[in-house]
Amino acid sequence: MNMTMTVIGKPMLRLEDPRLLRGEARFIDDIKLANMAEAAFVRSPNGHALIKGIDASAALALPGVMAVLTLDDLRPHLSGEHLVVGLPSEAYKQDRNRPALCRDEAVYVGEPVAVVVAENRYIAEDAVDLVAVDYDILPAASDCRAALAEGAPPVHRDGADNLLAEFDMEYGDVDAAFAGAAHVFGESFWQHRGGGHSIECRGMVADYDKPTDKLVLWNSTQMAHSSLRVLVEMLGRDENRVRVVTPDIGGGFGPKLVIYQEEVVVSIASIVLGRPVKWIEDRREHFMTSTQERDQYWEVEIAVDDAGGIRGIRGSIVHDHGAYTARGINLPQNSGETLPGPYVVPAYRMNVRLALTNKVPVTPVRGAGHPQACFAMERMLDRVARELGLDRAEVRRRNLIPAESMPYTKPLKSRSGAPIVLDSGDFPASQQAALDKADWSGFGARQQAALEDGRYIGIGVANFVKGTGRGPFEEVTVRIGASGRVQVYTGAAAIGQGTETMLAQIVAEELGGEVANITVTTGDTARNSLGIGTSNSRVTVVAGSSAHAAARKVRDKALLVASHLLELPVEELEIVGAEIRAKGADERRKNVWIALADVANAVAGTPGYALPGGVEPGLEATERLLFDAMPYVNGTAVAEVEVDPHTGGVEILSYKMTHDCGRMINPMIVHGQVIGGAAHGIGNALFEWMQYDAMAQPLTTNYADYLLVTATELPRIEVVHTETPSPLNDLGVKGVGECGVIPAAAVLASAIEDALTPFGVRIARAPITPPDILALIRAA
Amino acid sequence: MSATRTISVTVNGKAYEREVEVRVTLADFLRQELGLTGTHLGCEHGVCGACTIQLNGRSARSCLTLAVQADGQEIKTVEGVAPSADELHPLQEALSEHHGLQCGFCTPGILLTLLEFLDDNPDPSEADIRLAISGNLCRCTGYQGIVDAALAAAERLRGGAAK
Ligand code: FES
Ligand code: FES
Numbered sequence: 001m002n003m004t005m006t007v008i009g010k011p012m013l014r015l016e017d018p019r020l021l022r023g024e025a026r027f028i029d030d031i032k033l034a035n036m037a038e039a040a041f042v043r044s045p046n047g048h049a050l051i052k053g054i055d056a057s058a059a060l061a062l063p064g065v066m067a068v069l070t071l072d073d074l075r076p077h078l079s080g081e082h083l084v085v086g087l088p089s090e091a092y093k094q095d096r097n098r099p100a101l102c103r104d105e106a107v108y109v110g111e112p113v114a115v116v117v118a119e120n121r122y123i124a125e126d127a128v129d130l131v132a133v134d135y136d137i138l139p140a141a142s143d144c145r146a147a148l149a150e151g152a153p154p155v156h157r158d159g160a161d162n163l164l165a166e167f168d169m170e171y172g173d174v175d176a177a178f179a180g181a182a183h184v185f186g187e188s189f190w191q192h193r194g195g196g197h198s199i200e201c202r203g204m205v206a207d208y209d210k211p212t213d214k215l216v217l218w219n220s221t222q223m224a225h226s227s228l229r230v231l232v233e234m235l236g237r238d239e240n241r242v243r244v245v246t247p248d249i250g251g252g253f254g255p256k257l258v259i260y261q262e263e264v265v266v267s268i269a270s271i272v273l274g275r276p277v278k279w280i281e282d283r284r285e286h287f288m289t290s291t292q293e294r295d296q297y298w299e300v301e302i303a304v305d306d307a308g309g310i311r312g313i314r315g316s317i318v319h320d321h322g323a324y325t326a327r328g329i330n331l332p333q334n335s336g337e338t339l340p341g342p343y344v345v346p347a348y349r350m351n352v353r354l355a356l357t358n359k360v361p362v363t364p365v366r367g368a369g370h371p372q373a374c375f376a377m378e379r380m381l382d383r384v385a386r387e388l389g390l391d392r393a394e395v396r397r398r399n400l401i402p403a404e405s406m407p408y409t410k411p412l413k414s415r416s417g418a419p420i421v422l423d424s425g426d427f428p429a430s431q432q433a434a435l436d437k438a439d440w441s442g443f444g445a446r447q448q449a450a451l452e453d454g455r456y457i458g459i460g461v462a463n464f465v466k467g468t469g470r471g472p473f474e475e476v477t478v479r480i481g482a483s484g485r486v487q488v489y490t491g492a493a494a495i496g497q498g499t500e501t502m503l504a505q506i507v508a509e510e511l512g513g514e515v516a517n518i519t520v521t522t523g524d525t526a527r528n529s530l531g532i533g534t535s536n537s538r539v540t541v542v543a544g545s546s547a548h549a550a551a552r553k554v555r556d557k558a559l560l561v562a563s564h565l566l567e568l569p570v571e572e573l574e575i576v577g578a579e580i581r582a583k584g585a586d587e588r589r590k591n592v593w594i595a596l597a598d599v600a601n602a603v604a605g606t607p608g609y610a611l612p613g614g615v616e617p618g619l620e621a622t623e624r625l626l627f628d629a630m631p632y633v634n635g636t637a638v639a640e641v642e643v644d645p646h647t648g649g650v651e652i653l654s655y656k657m658t659h660d661c662g663r664m665i666n667p668m669i670v671h672g673q674v675i676g677g678a679a680h681g682i683g684n685a686l687f688e689w690m691q692y693d694a695m696a697q698p699l700t701t702n703y704a705d706y707l708l709v710t711a712t713e714l715p716r717i718e719v720v721h722t723e724t725p726s727p728l729n730d731l732g733v734k735g736v737g738e739c740g741v742i743p744a745a746a747v748l749a750s751a752i753e754d755a756l757t758p759f760g761v762r763i764a765r766a767p768i769t770p771p772d773i774l775a776l777i778r779a780a
Numbered sequence: 781m782s783a784t785r786t787i788s789v790t791v792n793g794k795a796y797e798r799e800v801e802v803r804v805t806l807a808d809f810l811r812q813e814l815g816l817t818g819t820h821l822g823c824e825h826g827v828c829g830a831c832t833i834q835l836n837g838r839s840a841r842s843c844l845t846l847a848v849q850a851d852g853q854e855i856k857t858v859e860g861v862a863p864s865a866d867e868l869h870p871l872q873e874a875l876s877e878h879h880g881l882q883c884g885f886c887t888p889g890i891l892l893t894l895l896e897f898l899d900d901n902p903d904p905s906e907a908d909i910r911l912a913i914s915g916n917l918c919r920c921t922g923y924q925g926i927v928d929a930a931l932a933a934a935e936r937l938r939g940g941a942a943k
């Protein structure tokens with residue numbers, strides 16, 4: 001990229017904001033169609049049960065109820081009963097796909113058994129209570145380690161055991177590394193993350209139009225094209241008879257990348273009734289039925305030399321997968337892959353087992369397995385420092401990949417089969433900058449002074465890397481028509497991260513410099529033939545790059561056509577706003593210009609007339625740039641905390657990060673993403689716990705029992721940005737959506753443990769709640 | 781079918797008279813009956829604050845209020861915050877300038893909560909603001925941009941900018 005960018009890199013105000021601030025945005029529940037009915041689901045109240053019968057007669061007798069549908073009623077409209085969505089892998093030992101509705105067995109609390117459609121939501125919910133389901137309760141598997149034990153109750157009645165998948169990742173001679181090591185330290189960790197908790201729950205409106213035989217599904221999803229594919233496959237419909245459209249989306253955070261049973265069921269309900277049907281998830285349903293991240297149990301050992309240099313790491317992970325495969329084995333795969341992270345780890349082996357449990361499926365939540373790996377790695381490095389009497393930051397410095405080793409190849413393979421290559425960044429400098437900003441070296445004196453006051457303060461540090469921009473591509477079309485305004489279309493959904501503004505800035509850079517002249521449409525399958533969707537911190541990298549390439553093509557063509565029409569060479573023309581003008585201040589040239597609209601019209605074709613300059617028709621381009629290798633973001637967090645040993649309360653005194661996500665398209669948006677991510681991670685570290693009892697009954701299903709972090713628990717989060725352009729794309733960008741989350745639990749565990757040094761407390765779990773801290777102090 | 785009542789309310793300065801089922805919440809009444817969909821529902825159990833409106837100038841959770849309870853009262857919703865179709869309220873401007881919204885789903889509740897707060901506390905500290913919005917959940921922003929926006933808006937409002 002040249003260095004004279006005028007739009008990219010500016011902290012422009014977001015195009016999305018005015019409509020959101022005025023209450024004029026259109027979220028899924030704001031869509032109200034004529035003759036629209038509303039749905040509510042009958043859901044299993046049991047973790048595991050046989051369904052012996054469903055009696056809907058009382059519900060159907062309620063005035064205003066139009067239908068109660070079970071799997072039997074859906075069958076005539078289904079070409080397949082199960083949602084087959086799992087990412088491919090050879091590690092699966094069992095195929096566990098979700099049926100559209102329960103057949104004769106329910107395997108998690110909240111699994112949909114039947115749907116009620118009524119005049120409105122109030123009546124539909126009344127009717128749900130009137131549907132009598134005859135259950136035979138079966139033993140349930142709740143804890144994932146217990147689920148893998150001999151004799152554990154099977155999650156599915158027909159299952160021999162609960163091992164969903166198992167795989168190993170390995171490189172180097174691990175056993176030799178451990179055999180010759182000066183020191184070997186072992187740790188056991190329990191880590192938990194929790195749900196997505198977008199403040200807008202899931203929801204959809206299915207609108208089947210009988211005369212045209214077309215189904216439109218308005219869907220609050222991150223993945224419009226995946227939703228379309230599942231509907232095409234399961235309903236046996238042609239692509240041109242189904243359209244999935246995303247409205248404004250009130251947050252995603254991972255769970256909305258999953259395709260759910262409701263998308264199929266609500267669509268069929270609309271087809272059966274021949275009228276639009278809306279379903280909006282309520283918060284209790286979000287806790288029970290939107291996918292979550294939950295438990296991982298880690299056993300890890302690290303082998304080091306006398307100077308704290310890492311020789312090898314080995315261990316095993318047991319991962320709670322839930323009752324079905326709603327995405328794949330990708331989460332613990334991420335965890336295992338990313339454990340060596342920003343460090344030189346010469347030999348590595350990790351065994352991963354995914355356990356079925358009688359709980360809602362587990363799929364990525366912002367961070368997707370990376371926070372757990374960061375926690376495990378950073379906790380082990382703290383242990384090494386303590387055992388060898390070294391400064392924690394110094395142990396890390398000795399093991400960080402040096403800047404001169406970039407790009408650095410890890411012999412592990414990512415899921416596309418390509419090796420993991422850390423493409424760019426200066427990890428030691430990132431750590432040093434964070435330490436300096438937090439006055440790490442002066443902390444000892446601060447801590448001593450606090451102790452003399454009877455206050456327990458501590459500091460922690462954690463480094464992370466995150467692969468972003470997962471390929472293979474995201475399609476973007478850039479088009480100029482009769483309006484002269486630039487239309488940008490991508491299949492990726494906008495879930496609150498400023499996608500419209502980001503794409504508009506990239507396109508405006510090439511096409512006239514004014515974002516106000518750009519209109520962006522996201523997540524509509526009628527507008528893009530191909531699409532993957534919004535996940536994996538990927539949209540800026542993959543959609544941004546395609547937008548950039550498409551905008552360049554449109555720009556080149558617009559200038560070519562204009563050069564014919566204005567009879568000036570292309571080099572003497574430039575696009576300014578919505579016009580193409582002759583360059584230079586020369587008075588004569590001031591009046592030599594043509595509107596983009598006229599250029600577009602000239603190539604839109606007039607019956608019987610040739611196009612100017614013999615160009616192809618249309619002022620548009622579609623790009624699907626392919627990406628395999630992922631640009632890696634890196635950063636460091638340093639946090640200072642005060643712990644009250646009498647209450648177990650933790651106050652975060654300061655939280656500082658360094659963050660390098662390559663070139664920033666809009667620094668204001670990037671900053672907001674990192675801070676929002678950090679807040680999410682802090683919530684995970686200290687508060688969020690999705691609790692279940694032994695029968696796999698969820699116990700925390702409202703925001704009084706399940707704690708999201710609020711403004712009063714958060715410190716001011718300070719972030720220093722560095723921009724090391726990624727060599728993997730022309731824009732030099734990396735993704736940012738998930739990165740802030742990753743080091744939070746690791747850095748807070750480190751700081752809390754440091755604060756409690758006088759008590760000798762060791763932290764091996766997240767979340768770290770006040771009762772946990774009190775118990776640890778008591779036990780120490 | 782549940783019983784109905786006729787209620788009269790003034791919403792953003794406009795008077796409405798409607799027959800409502802007694803069990804209908806104020807949030808559903810505003811959103812579905814009056815088509816004012818800017819008020820959002822994030823939890824429907826009184827914790828997230830997304831549904832916050834003002835009832836006679838005091839913030840209230842419209843998910844926990846029945847429409848019939850609002851009979852005869854003045855309501856302000858997010859649609860009534862901006863002074864005109866091409867102008868924003870200083871707090872709205874500040875939220876955009878300080879990136880105090882991402883998905884924007886929590887924003888209407890944040891706005892109505894903070895407007896009441898800034899009326900009562902024209903010169904708040906950062907800690908005051910954090911406390912004031914501690915009943916509003918935002919999953920996106922980490923609240924920092926919201927806090928900065930509130931500080932900036934307070935300053936602008938003190939300076940006599942239009943309200
Ligand atoms: S929707 Fe009313 S407080 Fe959450
Ligand atoms: S901006 Fe998304 S919840 Fe607040």
